[in-house]
Structures are given as C-alpha cells and as structure tokens.
Amino acid sequence: MAKDMQMNAHQEHENEQDDDRAALEEHRHVVPPRIYLIVGTTLLIFTALTVWASYLELGVFNPIIALFIACVKATIVVLFFMHVKYSTKLTKLTVGAGLFTFLTLIGMTLADYFTRAWGRW
Amino acid sequence: MGQQVDATGFAMWLFLLTEIMFFGGLFTAYLIYRNWYYPAFVAGSHQLDIIWGTANTAVLITSSFTMAMGVWCAETRRKGGLLLCLCLTLFLGLVFLGIKSIEYGEKIEKHHVPGFHYSLKSFTDPESDPQIYKMYHDKPLPLDMARHTEMYFGLYFAMTGMHALHMIIGCAILVYMVFRAQAGAYTTGHVTFVENFGLYWHFVDIIWIFLFPLLYLISRHG
Amino acid sequence: MSTTIVSLPDQSTARIPKVNFISKEHGLLSWLLTGDHKRIAMLYLASITVFFAIGGALAGLIRLELLTPQSDLMATDTYNKVFTMHGVIMVFLFLVPSVPATLGNFLIPLMIGAKDLALPKINLLSWYLYVAGGIMVLYTMAAGGVDTGWTFTTPLSTHYLNTNVLSTGIAVFIAGFSSIFTGLNFIVTIHKMRAPGMTWFRLPLFVWSHYAASILMVLGTPVLAIALVLVMLERVMGIGVFDAAKGGDPILFQHLFWFYSHPAVYIMILPGMGVISEVISTFSRKRVFGYTAVAFSSVAIAVFGFFVWEHHMFIMGVSTYSTLVFSLLTMLVAVPSAIKIFNWSFTLYKGSITFETPMLYAFGFIGLFTIGGLTGVFLGTTGTDIHLTETYFIVAHFHFVMVGGMLMAFLSGIHFWWPKMTGRMYPEKISQLAALITFIGFNFTFFPQFILGTLGMPRRYAAYPPEFQVLNVFSTAGATILGVGYLLPILYLTWSLRYGEIAGNNPWQATGLEWQVQSPPLTENFAEIPIVDHDAYDYDWLEKKHEHEREVTSV
Numbered sequence: 004m005a006k007d008m009q010m011n012a013h014q015e016h017e018n019e020q021d022d023d024r025a026a027l028e029e030h031r032h033v034v035p036p037r038i039y040l041i042v043g044t045t046l047l048i049f050t051a052l053t054v055w056a057s058y059l060e061l062g063v064f065n066p067i068i069a070l071f072i073a074c075v076k077a078t079i080v081v082l083f084f085m086h087v088k089y090s091t092k093l094t095k096l097t098v099g100a101g102l103f104t105f106l107t108l109i110g111m112t113l114a115d116y117f118t119r120a121w122g123r124w
Numbered sequence: 125m126g127q128q129v130d131a132t133g134f135a136m137w138l139f140l141l142t143e144i145m146f147f148g149g150l151f152t153a154y155l156i157y158r159n160w161y162y163p164a165f166v167a168g169s170h171q172l173d174i175i176w177g178t179a180n181t182a183v184l185i186t187s188s189f190t191m192a193m194g195v196w197c198a199e200t201r202r203k204g205g206l207l208l209c210l211c212l213t214l215f216l217g218l219v220f221l222g223i224k225s226i227e228y229g230e231k232i233e234k235h236h237v238p239g240f241h242y243s244l245k246s247f248t249d250p251e252s253d254p255q256i257y258k259m260y261h262d263k264p265l266p267l268d269m270a271r272h273t274e275m276y277f278g279l280y281f282a283m284t285g286m287h288a289l290h291m292i293i294g295c296a297i298l299v300y301m302v303f304r305a306q307a308g309a310y311t312t313g314h315v316t317f318v319e320n321f322g323l324y325w326h327f328v329d330i331i332w333i334f335l336f337p338l339l340y341l342i343s344r345h346g
Numbered sequence: 347m348s349t350t351i352v353s354l355p356d357q358s359t360a361r362i363p364k365v366n367f368i369s370k371e372h373g374l375l376s377w378l379l380t381g382d383h384k385r386i387a388m389l390y391l392a393s394i395t396v397f398f399a400i401g402g403a404l405a406g407l408i409r410l411e412l413l414t415p416q417s418d419l420m421a422t423d424t425y426n427k428v429f430t431m432h433g434v435i436m437v438f439l440f441l442v443p444s445v446p447a448t449l450g451n452f453l454i455p456l457m458i459g460a461k462d463l464a465l466p467k468i469n470l471l472s473w474y475l476y477v478a479g480g481i482m483v484l485y486t487m488a489a490g491g492v493d494t495g496w497t498f499t500t501p502l503s504t505h506y507l508n509t510n511v512l513s514t515g516i517a518v519f520i521a522g523f524s525s526i527f528t529g530l531n532f533i534v535t536i537h538k539m540r541a542p543g544m545t546w547f548r549l550p551l552f553v554w555s556h557y558a559a560s561i562l563m564v565l566g567t568p569v570l571a572i573a574l575v576l577v578m579l580e581r582v583m584g585i586g587v588f589d590a591a592k593g594g595d596p597i598l599f600q601h602l603f604w605f606y607s608h609p610a611v612y613i614m615i616l617p618g619m620g621v622i623s624e625v626i627s628t629f630s631r632k633r634v635f636g637y638t639a640v641a642f643s644s645v646a647i648a649v650f651g652f653f654v655w656e657h658h659m660f661i662m663g664v665s666t667y668s669t670l671v672f673s674l675l676t677m678l679v680a681v682p683s684a685i686k687i688f689n690w691s692f693t694l695y696k697g698s699i700t701f702e703t704p705m706l707y708a709f710g711f712i713g714l715f716t717i718g719g720l721t722g723v724f725l726g727t728t729g730t731d732i733h734l735t736e737t738y739f740i741v742a743h744f745h746f747v748m749v750g751g752m753l754m755a756f757l758s759g760i761h762f763w764w765p766k767m768t769g770r771m772y773p774e775k776i777s778q779l780a781a782l783i784t785f786i787g788f789n790f791t792f793f794p795q796f797i798l799g800t801l802g803m804p805r806r807y808a809a810y811p812p813e814f815q816v817l818n819v820f821s822t823a824g825a826t827i828l829g830v831g832y833l834l835p836i837l838y839l840t841w842s843l844r845y846g847e848i849a850g851n852n853p854w855q856a857t858g859l860e861w862q863v864q865s866p867p868l869t870e871n872f873a874e875i876p877i878v879d880h881d882a883y884d885y886d887w888l889e890k891k892h893e894h895e896r897e898v899t900s901v
Contacts, residue, residue, distance in 0.1 A: 093537065112605075114668055115665050117665075
C-alpha cells in the first residue's frame with residue numbers, strides 16, 4: 004500500500020517534470036525572424052492607418068476605430084513579440100488576469116461617472 | 125534549471141501586471157476627463173505635433189522589432205547579431221526620448237505646462253497660433269472649457285512622463301546589457317535576462333501604442 | 347480541561363540542534379545580506395514589532411485624549427496627526443506585512459517542501475524597501491507629522507493642508523513595493539517550487555490563503571501607487587486631476603485609493619485566516635472540514651474583493667445607481683468569509699479540542715471576526731451606511747476585524763510557530779493569561795465604540811458632546827488592559843529565547859511538512875526534498891509515521 008503511494012508520488016513527480024520539460028521545449032521554441040518582420044511591418048502599417056483614420060470625420064466611430072486598431076497592435080505585440088502565443092497556459096492565464104483587473108478598474112470606475120447623470124432614482 | 129528559467133519569466137510577467145495596473149489609474153483619469161471636457165481635449169490634442177508623434181511611434185515599434193530580433197540572436201547564439209540589435213534598440217530608444225524632449229520643449233515655450241504660467245491664449249484665441257490654426261481652424265473655446273485644457277496637458281505630461289521614465293530605465297538597462305553581451309554573457313544558453321528585458325521593452329511599447337491615439341489622434345479632421 | 351497535546355522531548359537531555367539557520371552563520375552582515383527566507387522573516391518580525399509599538403503608543407495617545415469631551419490633551423491639529431500616523435503605521439507598516447512577511451516568508455517554502463522562495467534576492471529587497479518606507483514615516487513624524495487621515499482624502503490632502511503629505515506619500519509608495527515584491531515572490535514560489543507529490547489540493551490552507559493575498563498584493567497595490575503619485579503631482583505641479591477648480595474630480599482619487607485599499611483589507615485578513623485554519627485543525631486533531639471549500643473561498647475573496655471598493659464612498663457623491671451595484675456585490679463578498687467560519691466551526695465539531703494559547707487566540711478570532719464581519723454587512727447596506735459611516739461604528743467595525751480578527755490571528759500564529767522558528771516553547775500559563783487579558787481588553791475598548799457610533803459620535807474628532815464621555819472612558823480603560831495584553835507577549839517571548847523549554851521537532855504533533863524537520867530548521871530546510879504522498883491535515887499519516895518510527899527504534 005505504501006509502495007503504491009510511493010509509486011503514485013513518483014509518477015506525479017515525473018508528470019510534473021514532463022510539464023517542466025514541455026514548458027522548457029516551448030520556452031526553447033525559437034520564433035523565426037520572418038514572423039517578427041511580418042509583425043513589425045503590420046504594426047507600422049496599422050500606425051499609418053490609424054493616423055489616416057483620425058483625419059476622417061467619423062463622429063463617434065473615430066475613437067472606436069482608433070482604440071480598435073490600438074488593441075490589434077497590442078495583441079500582436081503580446082502574442083508574437085512577447086511570445087505569449089507559444090507560452091504555457093499559466094502565462095496566458097496571467098496575461099488574462101492582468102487584462103481582466105485592468106478592465107475592472109476602468110469599467111467599474113467609469114460606471115460611476117456615466118451613471119451620475121441619470122440623477123437620483 | 126528549467127524550473128529557474130520558467131520562474132523568472134513568470135516573475136517578469138507578474139511584474140508587468142503591476143505595471144498594467146499602475147498605468148491603469150492614469151488611463152482611468154484620462155477616460156473620465158476626455159468624456160467630460162471633449163472640446164478642450166480636442167483643442168489640446170491639436171497642439172501636439174502629429175509628425176513627431178507618428179515618428180516616435182514608428183521609432184518605438186522598430187525598436188520593439190530590433191529587441192525581438194535581439195532575443196532571437198541570443199537564443200541562436202549570435203553574439204554579433206545580439207550586440208547589433210541591442211545597440212539599435214538603445215539608439216532608437218534614445219531617439220524616442222530625444223523627440224520627446226523636443227516636444228516637451230515646444231510645450232514649455234508655448235506655456236502649456238500646468239502649474240507653470242499656463243497660458244490659455246491658444247485656446248481662447250486660436251488665430252493667435254497661425255501654424256495650428258491653418259491645419260484645424262479651431263473655434264475659440266469659452267473660458268471655462270479653455271481652462272480644462274490644463275487638465276489635458278496635466279494628463280499628457282503625467283502619462284508621457286511616466287512612460288518616458290520607464291523608457292529611461294529601459295535604456296539604462298540596455299547599456300548594461302550591451303556590456304554584458306560584449307562579454308558573451310547571453311550567448312552561452314543563458315538567455316533569460318535578454319528575454320525578460322524584452323518583455324519589459326515590449327510592454328513599454330504597448331503603453332505607447334495606446335498613448336499615441338489617445339493623446340495625439342483625438343480628432344484631427346479640420 | 348487540562349489535557350494538552352504538547353509533546354516535548356526530555357528537557358534534561360534535549361538541546362537546540364547544533365546546526366540550524368540561526369547558528370549557521372554569524373555576524374550582522376550575515377543577517378543583513380542574507381537570502382535565507384527564514385532570516386528575512388526574523389528581520390521582518392523585529393521591524394514590524396518596532397512599528398507596532400509606535401502605532402500602539404499613538405493609539406494610547408488617542409484614547410487618552412478621548413477620555414474627556416474637550417480637546418484638552420493636545421490641539422485638534424495634533425490629534426489629527428496622531429490618528430493619521432496611527433493609521434498609516436498600523437495599516438501599511440504592521441497589518442499588511444504582519445503575517446505574510448513574517449510567518450508567510452518563514453513557512454511557505456517549508457510547507458511546500460522547497461529550499462527557499464523562488465527569488466531570494468527580491469525577498470531581501472522587499473525587507474529593505476519596508477525599512478526604507480518605515481524610515482520615511484519616522485522622518486515624517488519627526489518633521490511634524492501629517493494630518494490628512496491615513497486615507498489621504500482629496501482635496502484635503504492636495505489643497506487644504508500643508509503638512510508632510512509628500513514624504514508620507516513617498517513612504518507608503520516605497521512600502522507598497524515591498525508588499526508587491528513579497529506577493530510576486532509567493533505566487534512564483536507556490537506555482538513553481540512545490541515538492542514532488544505536493545499537488546495544489548494537498549497544500550496546507552495557510553498556503554492557499556497566502557496565494558490569494560499575493561494576487562491582491564500584485565494587482566491592487568500599483569493602483570495605490572498611482573493614486574499617491576497623482577496626489578504628489580497635484581501638490582507639486584497642480585496638474586488638476588483632483589482639483590474641482592480646474593475641473594478635476596476629488597472623488598477620482600477615492601476610486602483609485604479604495605480600489606487598492608479594499609483588497610488591502612483582504613490582503614490583511616486572508617493570511618490570518620490561513621493561520622486559523624492550521625491552528626483549529628491542530629488543536630482539534632481533525633482535518634479542516636471542507637478543505638476544497640475553504641481553499642476556493644480564499645480565491646473567491648480575492649476575486650470578489652476587487653469588485654466592492656465603492657462601498658467606502660457611498661456618501662461621497664457617487665452615482666446612486668453605482669451604490670446599488672456595489673452594495674449588492676458587497677453582500678456577495680461576505681459569503682466566502684462566512685463559508686470559512688462555518689467550516690472552522692464544523693472542524694471543531696466532534697474534534698478533540700485542547701486550549702493551548704494559539705487555540706485561545708483562534709477562538710477569539712472566530713468570535714470577534716464574526717462580529718466585525720457582520721457589522722460590515724450593515725455598513726455595506728447603503729441605507730444604513732449613510733447613518734453609520736464616518737462615525738465610531740466604522741472605527742469599531744474595522745478594529746473588530748483587524749485587531750480582534752487579524753491581530754489575534756497574528757498572535758495565534760506567532761505562538762503556534764514560535765517553537766518551530768526558535769526551537770523553544772513560550773511559557774504556556776502566562777501566555778494563556780495574556781490571551782485572556784487581550785480578549786477582555788479588546789471587548790472593553792471597542793464594543794462601546796459600536797454604541798457610540800450608532801449614537802452618532804463622529805470619528806476623527808478630538809472633541810465630542812459630553813453625553814458620550816462614559817462610553818469613551820470605558821473604551822480607554824479597555825485600551826489600557828489591551829496594552830498590557832500586548833506588552834506581555836513581547837516580554838515573555840523575548841524571555842523564552844533564553845529560558846524557554848526545548849521544543850523538539852513537533853511539540854504540537856501537527857501535520858505539515860514544517861513540523862517534520864528540526865526546530866529551528868536547517869538553512870536549506872530539508873536534508874533531502876520530501877516526496878509528498880498524503881493530503882494536508884492527515885492525522886492518520888502522522889500516527890502511522892510515528893508508529894513506524896517507534897518500531898524502528900525498538901529494533
């Protein structure tokens with residue numbers, strides 16, 4: 004019985020070592036320069052795009068488009084330059100947690116400001 | 125060993141989370157006051173030079189590219205390539221800071237620094253500023269809205285200043301890294317420092333990716 | 347009633363193990379430049395005790411002033427400075443680091459079967475940042491103090507007061523980074539350095555609660571940092587973000603401040619709850635009831651804790667609709683805390699309960715934290731909050747949870763792990779007496795304040811209507827007793843370092859990896875990394891282990 008438990012513990016240990024090895028493999032996944040070049044060029048193109056769009060009269064869509072383009076740019080920086088696409092689940096979860104908390108701060112604070120104009124009851 | 129590698133990368137990401145939340149407070153303030161004082165923010169934004177701003181964005185994006193290439197060089201043990209990339213990144217970072225200081229100089233000249241003889245003239249009487257007036261034909265702002273341009277510039281300096289501070293720290297670390305790379309420290313398989321610094325540098329780039337449209341591109345249609 | 351689970355080695359032959367983390371190296375620098383998490387924990391323990399004493403002395407001054415309805419002991423401005431410094435020191439320099447930086451630092455690597463934390467140098471940096479923040483606070487006090495209240499409310503702190511806001515802001519900013527790095531270290535360690543076989547659900551609940559608190563430290567503290575930076579920019583440059591005259595909104599500061607400071611209260615209490623889980627289990631010889639529920643409730647408190655901060659601002663001019671939402675969310679955040687109380691109670695049920703000092707403090711915690719927590723629900727209800735906020739009801743509420751709850755948990759933990767950290771037992775009888783004195787003193791001090799609050803006595807006032815004097819005198823009398831209760835441990839714990847009984851590995855016969863090694867532990871914690879094959883609080887495993895050991899020695 005004790006021996007079985009020892010075996011299980013060893014197996015778990017090996018499984019965890021496999022996870023570490025997998026992480027290390029992913030870690031050693033070298034992103035080819037081609038990708039960086041494509042991403043970098045895309046970022047520059049999108050920059051030009053967003054500057055051009057700001058000269059158009061689009062009313063309420065101006066900030067929406069600007070922020071959307073900025074989000075796309077940030078996403079490809081995160082995924083490719085920062086290797087998150089090739090990272091462990093933990094890294095992806097961590098980025099998500101940060102994003103979530105950031106949005107909570109902004110969203111719930113703005114909720115107060117936007118609803119003040121609704122007046123009292 | 126693999127565990128140690130993984131641990132510092134994870135630690136770096138957690139540190140970046142603290143940075144997201146730190147800047148988050150500034151973004152919150154910005155979003156509130158832009159909503160409240162939109163005309164003032166538009167007028168203030170027109171005072172920023174689109175050429176400098178766009179150039180800076182391009183410079184920073186390119187520096188992110190060179191930094192990513194630097195990480196690749198370290199991973200593939202190309203010492204010469206790594207040195208080149210680090211030096212380019214540092215150079216571009218300094219160019220960014222140089223352009224920023226030119227922009228700040230312009231703001232100081234025009235008395236658009238909150239708390240230091242702030243001048244409302246450009247906003248109450250836009251025609252007194254022919255360069256800007258030619259491009260946007262802004263209408264004069266009523267006095268109370270004109271006063272709120274000080275809020276715009278307050279946030280401009282706070283946000284770009286905080287960003288610039290992070291750039292300065294980044295450039296200082298890059299100088300250190302150039303010397304270490306020269307000594308071959310990063311091309312023998314120990315790439316974590318370069319990778320983790322890369323994460324930091326890309327993060328600073330992302331902040332600017334958002335600052336640029338929020339501060340410079342509020343509304344440029346004349 | 348006099349049964350005890352204490353099992354000490356034969357005192358005539360027992361010795362402190364020759365090689366341990368304290369005796370390994372000598373000299374001041376070996377302590378000041380250490381990477382050993384246990385030494386850093388002791389450094390923290392010494393420094394937070396100093397600041398606790400200063401904060402406590404300030405509390406004494408507050409209670410002395412409030413003996414009489416007039417502001418006669420000190421000028422009202424001075425009184426404002428006294429309660430501000432009391433708050434700043436107690437919150438940022440005592441409560442936030444108390445359990446995590448001392449017990450957490452010491453125990454987490456031991457509990458997960460690791461040799462140290464993931465980032466030992468960052469750990470040392472944390473302590474230096476703490477000391478730097480502490481020195482800035484001392485400087486502030488020497489320079490005349492600050493009187494904004496620990497909450498730095500704008501526009502008072504930005505425009506209407508000319509005391510040392512800048513230096514206090516810098517001090518808290520630095521101390522905040524100390525907290526961030528501690529939390530960061532814990533998260534990385536718990537994820538990456540668990541021993542083989544130590545799965546998430548075999549971790550002691552102490553580790554779970556520190557993990558949850560660390561998430562709050564990492565994600566919440568930076569927002570405090572930016573809030574303080576903006577206050578400082580406002581003061582120095584006049585950027586206008588909080589200045590109504592320039593179109594700014596002072597309430598924005600409060601949003602940013604409380605976005606941290608509400609999770610901060612969970613940063614303060616969660617590690618304490620972790621201590622209580624360990625203590626209750628050990629002194630009822632029973633696994634914690636509903637392990638998974640308690641583990642998940644820690645994480646739930648951390649997550650929900652981010653959604654409720656506006657309940658500190660109900661009367662400040664926020665939109666009524668947002669108060670609805672935040673009030674509802676506040677009701678929800680109370681649930682996981684209540685789940686813990688229920689689970690601890692069910693752990694006690696049919697357990698073999700003994701009443702050693704850590705358990706006495708734990709009982710105190712359960713009772714007082716429940717009262718404090720329930721009064722929090724009254725305050726989370728917008729309708730009642732309008733009347734109770736900014737009165738002594740609030741003061742009583744947070745002292746019940748923070749002092750009756752957290753401080754008792756801290757003392758419980760210190761006593762529980764004292765034998766592990768020092769190799770010596772504290773004197774049981776006097777410590778039980780001190781626990782009792784603390785409990786009595788606490789209730790006399792703070793219960794009258796609930797009544798004062800409902801009667802309408804405002805907080806942060808040096809003078810009050812004479813009809814409130816009787817209750818205030820009660821409260822001050824209680825504070826004196828409480829002071830004695832806190833002085834005693836400082837004295838007898840110091841005494842025990844020299845004269846306490848030798849504790850041996852496991853005086854409490856507790857489960858947990860930290861109890862399977864020598865007291866004090868080796869610098870590297872374990873001679874060889876353990877392989878874990880049992881759940882937390884597995885008293886059967888412990889018994890079998892002892893059986894096995896007895897068999898071996900008889901051969």
